[in-house]
Amino acid sequence: MATTAMLGAAAVGSGLVPPIGCVSTRPDFAPVALAGFDELVFGGHELVDTSLLKRAEQLVHARVVPPGLPALVESDLRAADEEIRLSPMATAGDQRSAIGDVITDLEDFRRRLELDTVVVINVSSTEAPIPYGLPQHASLRALLRALDEGTAALPDSSMYAYAALSADCPYVDFTPSTGARLPALAELAAERRMPYAGHDGKTGETLVKSVLAPMFAQRALRPLSWSGTNLLGGGDGATLAEPGRADSKIQSKRRMLAEIFDHETHDAVHIHNVPDLGDWKTAWDHIMFEGFLGVRMTMQFTWQGCDSALAAPLVLDLARFVAAAHRAGRHGPLSDLAFFFKDPLGTREHGLDRQYERLVHWAHGLGGESA
Amino acid sequence: MATTAMLGAAAVGSGLVPPIGCVSTRPDFAPVALAGFDELVFGGHELVDTSLLKRAEQLVHARVVPPGLPALVESDLRAADEEIRLSPMATAGDQRSAIGDVITDLEDFRRRLELDTVVVINVSSTEAPIPYGLPQHASLRALLRALDEGTAALPDSSMYAYAALSADCPYVDFTPSTGARLPALAELAAERRMPYAGHDGKTGETLVKSVLAPMFAQRALRPLSWSGTNLLGGGDGATLAEPGRADSKIQSKRRMLAEIFDHETHDAVHIHNVPDLGDWKTAWDHIMFEGFLGVRMTMQFTWQGCDSALAAPLVLDLARFVAAAHRAGRHGPLSDLAFFFKDPLGTREHGLDRQYERLVHWAHGLGGESA
Amino acid sequence: MATTAMLGAAAVGSGLVPPIGCVSTRPDFAPVALAGFDELVFGGHELVDTSLLKRAEQLVHARVVPPGLPALVESDLRAADEEIRLSPMATAGDQRSAIGDVITDLEDFRRRLELDTVVVINVSSTEAPIPYGLPQHASLRALLRALDEGTAALPDSSMYAYAALSADCPYVDFTPSTGARLPALAELAAERRMPYAGHDGKTGETLVKSVLAPMFAQRALRPLSWSGTNLLGGGDGATLAEPGRADSKIQSKRRMLAEIFDHETHDAVHIHNVPDLGDWKTAWDHIMFEGFLGVRMTMQFTWQGCDSALAAPLVLDLARFVAAAHRAGRHGPLSDLAFFFKDPLGTREHGLDRQYERLVHWAHGLGGESA
C-alpha cells in the first residue's frame, strides 16, 4: 500500500489521474492551506529490497494500478527508491542504537531535501499486541532507564515513534500496532510539542460499521448480533494469519459497537487469509437486530474493496493534514483525525458523520491560504 | 401497518413490551415534553371493514406480532375499532361533501374523547402520482373555485389533508402520495397556522442509503452505479404492482443520490411484488464505486425487514412530535422531521446523521416538562 | 431436532401437515415399500430430562413449529416421553455395563411395543474427534479385550453403535461423531449382518456445495478459493463452540472439494456460535473461480435455514429407508445413502444428483408392495 500511495501521489501531483478517494481534496477543505500533491516527497524504511517500479508492476498485474501508469511516473519512483533505507530494526545491535539510526536518517532526509516538515507514517506489517501497562513504558524517565539497561522491549512501531518524535517529526500510525500509544511516548510528544495520530486506517468493514451502527442506534433498533468475516490475501492477509497478529486488528475493530450501543451486542470479527484474493478484501457482515414488538430482522453486507486503493489516498490525506497541524503548532494526540481510524486516539466518538464534521471544523481552524 | 401501530401503542403504553424502534424514547429526547403512549387514542378512516382484532391475529400468523399479545390489548383494539369510520371518499357524492364529512368526523372525535390534539396521519395505500402544477391546485382560491365547480380532482390523500387542516388538525403523510404537497394546501396550512410533515416513511433501503451515500461522499469515493431491487408482498406489494403506483415510491426513493453526489450516478430503483413475502421486505442494493487510480470496487447489502414493525413505531413517534410541535405553536412544513422521511418536505439534507442532529435540536426547542 | 422429528412424524402421520422435506415421499419412491409415518414409534436416550411437550413449546417460540401444533399431537409426544431413558453413558460404572444397559433398553423397547425393526439413529451432540487407528479399535477381538480390561475408551456414539448392532438394530449416524466408524464395529456389523449408515446429515452449506462444486467441475471452471462461514446458535452452536468439537464437523465438511476437483482449492470452513440465532443457521460461502483466459470471477451464496426443520424429515427418511434395507436383508455400510450425508460411508461420490440417482436405483432394488 505504501507503493500505491507514492505512485498515486506522483500521478495525482502531475495531473495524470484525478484525486478520487482523497478526502482532503473535497470542497469542504478548499479554505485549508495544505501541501500540494506535487510538493510531497517520499522516503522510508523497509525490511526487504524490492524496487518500487517492480512493486508497481506487480500492482498492475493485480489490477490495482492501471497498465501504463508506472512508466509515466518512473522518475518519481526512482527518486523515492533512493530515499528508502534498510530498517535499522533489522540490523542494529540494541534498541537504543536502532532508534539513533532512524533519527539520523530522518534528520538527514529533511536536511538534504530541504523539507518543511517530515511526517513519519507507520504502514508496516501489523505487530502482535504487547502486554498493557509494563513499568518500563510508564514514563519517559522509566523508558530511558530501560533503554540504557537494554530492557526496553519496545516493539518496532514504538521505536519508530520514539525516533520520529525525537527528530521533531509528527508521527502517524496507520496500523493497529502499539506505535506512540505508550505513556512514555505521550510524554515525549508533549515535551517536543509534536502532534501524533492513529490507530489503524479505517478502509472497509469498520468504515461501513461506523455509519450503520449509528443508524441502528438513532432508530432505536437493537442489533443482537453483529458477525463480521473478513477474507483477505496479500501481505496483510499473510501477516494476520500468524497467531497473535490478528488480535490487534480484531481489538481495534471491536471497540466501536460497545461504545455506540447501550445494550449488549454479540460482536464477533473474524479474519481469514485467502492468498488468491491478493489485495482484494471481501468482508461479509451479518447483523441480526430486534425491532418493534421484538421482531427480529437481518441486514447483511458484502464489501469487495481493493485495500491499497482504499488506504493509499488516506495516507496522503494524513500527511497533508498532519503537516498542516504541525505548522499550525498543534501537538499531542490529534483526536480530530478520528475520521481516518478504526481505533482513534483520544475520543470515543465512532460515528463517521460526527467525525467528519469535527475534521472539517478542526481543519478550518488550522488557518488558510498557502498551497 | 396501522394495526401494528395501534396494537403496539397499547402494548407499550401498558408496559407489556419495551418501545424498541421508537426514536422518541431515546435518551436524547428525555427533556422534551411528549405525550405518553398510554395517553394516545386512535381512530381513522378505512375502505374495508375488518376488525382490528382479526387483523392482529393475521399479524401473529405472519410472525409480526408475538402470539398472545392481541388478547392482552383487546380492549384498546375494540375502543379503536369504535372510532374507525368508512371513508367518505368511497361513498360521498362529490369531493366537497366528502371533505365536509371527514371534517365532521374529526371534530366529533376530538370533542367526544376530549382530546388536546388530533394528528391526522396518512397511512393508506400509495396513490399513483398526479400531474404537477395543475391550475386548480395553484392557490387556495383556485382550489375553492374548482371544488365549487366539481372539478378539483384532488387525490384522496389531498382531500384528507384538506379536511385535517380545516379542522385544525396537524397532518402527516407517511406515504409518497400527494397529500398536503400542493400550493393551495400550503396556503391553507399557513392560514390555519397548522404544522404538517411528510413524505414517505424511511424504513428500509432508503434508510440505509441515507447513511451509506454520505459515507461514500465524505470519503471522496464515487459510486458509478447504485442499483436497488426491492421485493415486497403484503398490501403495499400488491398496490405497487399496479401500473403507475410504484412511480411515486420510486421517485421519492431516487431524489437522494442526485443531491448527495457531485457526479452523475446511474441510480436505479426497482420494486417487485412477491406475494409470499407478506410483510417481509427484502432489498438488495448493488453499488459499484470508483476509488484511487480509478479502481472499481463493489458494495452490496441485503435488508430483510418486517415493514410494519419498522414503520409502526415511527408513526407513533410522528404523532408525539407533531402534537408537541402543534402545542408549541409551530406551523407550516416541519422540515426538521426529515429524519423520518424518504422525501422530506422543505429540505435537501438527506444525510441521516445530520437529520438526527437537527431533529434533536428542534425537539429541544419545543419546550420540556409535561409527559 | 429429535423433538422436531418426533413431533413432525406424528403430524404427518395423522395428516395434519404435508410431508414437505421428506425425500422418501417423492413420486420416485412410490414403488418402494416403506413404513407409513403413522407406523413409526419413538424412544431414545437423553442426558437431560425435559418433556417433549415443553421442548415443542420452545420450538413454537423459536418459530420452528407452528403455534397450536404441539397440542394436536400431545398424546404421541407423551407416548414417546414414556420411552425416553436416561443415558446409561451418564451413570453406568464402566463402558461394558453401559453398553449392556443400552442393549437391554433396546430389546425391551422392541418386545414391549412389538416392533418389526428398531433403527437406532444418533442425533446427540457432536463429539470431539478421537485419534485415528488406536489398537483397541482395530478388531472386534481387540475391542472386546479392551472392554474387559476397562480400557476401551469408546466415545459415546460408538458405545451406542456397539449396543445397537449387538441388539440387531441397524445404526445410523446423523452426526459427525465416530459412531460405527471403527474397524471393530464394522466387524461386529458384518457378524450380526446389520446395515449401518452415516455420517453427518447434509442439510445446509454442504448440501449446496454438493451441487455447485460439480457444476464448476463440469464447466471446467476452477475455484481457487472456497471460503465458508457458518453462523449457528442453538444446542449445536454451543457444542461446536467448545474447543475441538467443531473439528469433526469441519473435517466432514471439507472432504468434498478435494474429491471433486483435480486442482488444488483453498478450502476453508469456519463455524461461529451466535447464540441469538437459535435454530436458524446462516451460511455464507464465497467462491473465487478462474475462467477462460485466467479471468477471476466470484460467486457468493447465503443460506438461511432452520436446522431442525431441515434435519428432521431426513431423520425420518433414514428410519424408513434403513428399516426397509434391513427387512430386505442388506447389511454393512449403506453407501447408497450418500445423498443424506456430508461424509458418506464407503463412497467418494459427492455430487448430489448422482447420489440421488443412486438412492432411487437402490431403493427400487429393495422390493415393493407393503406400506
Added chain:
Amino acid sequence: MATTAMLGAAAVGSGLVPPIGCVSTRPDFAPVALAGFDELVFGGHELVDTSLLKRAEQLVHARVVPPGLPALVESDLRAADEEIRLSPMATAGDQRSAIGDVITDLEDFRRRLELDTVVVINVSSTEAPIPYGLPQHASLRALLRALDEGTAALPDSSMYAYAALSADCPYVDFTPSTGARLPALAELAAERRMPYAGHDGKTGETLVKSVLAPMFAQRALRPLSWSGTNLLGGGDGATLAEPGRADSKIQSKRRMLAEIFDHETHDAVHIHNVPDLGDWKTAWDHIMFEGFLGVRMTMQFTWQGCDSALAAPLVLDLARFVAAAHRAGRHGPLSDLAFFFKDPLGTREHGLDRQYERLVHWAHGLGGESA
C-alpha cells in the same frame, strides 16, 4: 464475446493459456475425436467495422483479456479479420438475395480455406421475439412461396440459419433469437440432413438455477418464490434495455422452474442495464422456500461473472462438438447438447448433471480417434 472466442482459440491453440472453461477438454471427452484448437479458423458477418485487434485491446482495458495477449496472437486476429464480411442483412434489397449472399460467402469460405466443416454459430445481438405460428413459417414450401413474394418476414437469425443449412453448414444458436426454431427450417434441416442446436448459452444465473432447482426438488423442499435480478452492461446490456428485446431472454430463462417443480413457484426474472458494468454481469437471486412443518427459509446467491469469458469457451466447445456430430452423420436438433443452453431444443431435461451425463454419453457415441 465473438472476439474473446477467436482470440482465446488462438491463445489456447498455440499453448499460451490453458483451456479453462472449455468443457470439451475435460478428461471425460478424451476418447472423443474433436478438432484441435489450432485447427479452428474463423470468419463471420458483422454490422460494424471494427478490427478484432482494436476490440481485443478494449477487452484488455475491460479486464477480460490479460495485458499483452492480443499482440501474441495478432496474426490469427488479422487472418480472421480478413474473413469477416459486412452482413448482407444490412444491405441486400430483399431477404431472398440476402440469404443468397450469405450462402455464397459460406461456400467461398469453405472452399478457399479447404475446410472439412463450417459451423455457423449465431452470436449476434438478441432480437425481439416474433409472433409464434405465422403461416409463412409453417412449412418449407410456405416459406419458399413467401420469400418469392417478398413477405417472408424472417428475423435475421432465421435468415442466417436458412443460409447455413442450405450451404450444408450445421447451425448453432447461442442467442435466444428465433434462428432455426421454425417448422420450415426444421424441414430444411431434415432435407439437407444437417444438425443444429440452441438456444441461448447458459453462462450465469440460469446455469446456477439448473443445479439448485433440482437440489430443492430432490430434497422435497418447495421454493415459493424465486426472484432473479440481472445487472449487465456491455453490448448485451444495451440491447436488452430496448423494449421487447429482453422478453426473448426472460422467456428462455423462465421455462426451467415450471418444468422442474410440481408445485407453482412465483418465478420472476428481471434484467437491468447498468452501462458501467461492461462485460461484468451481476446476478442476484432470492429464493424463499418452504420446508418441514411449513417453515419458510431463504437462499440467496450473487454471481459476478465476466460474460465473454464464460460464453467464449462454450462457443468453441459447440463448434468442436457440432463439427464432430456432422462428421458422424448426426442431423436434426441436437438435444444432447442441452447442457450448453438455457432453452434447449427438443428436451425438457433442465437438470445440469443429467444434461452432462447425456452429453458425455452422446459424445462417446460419435466415435473416437483423430484430434
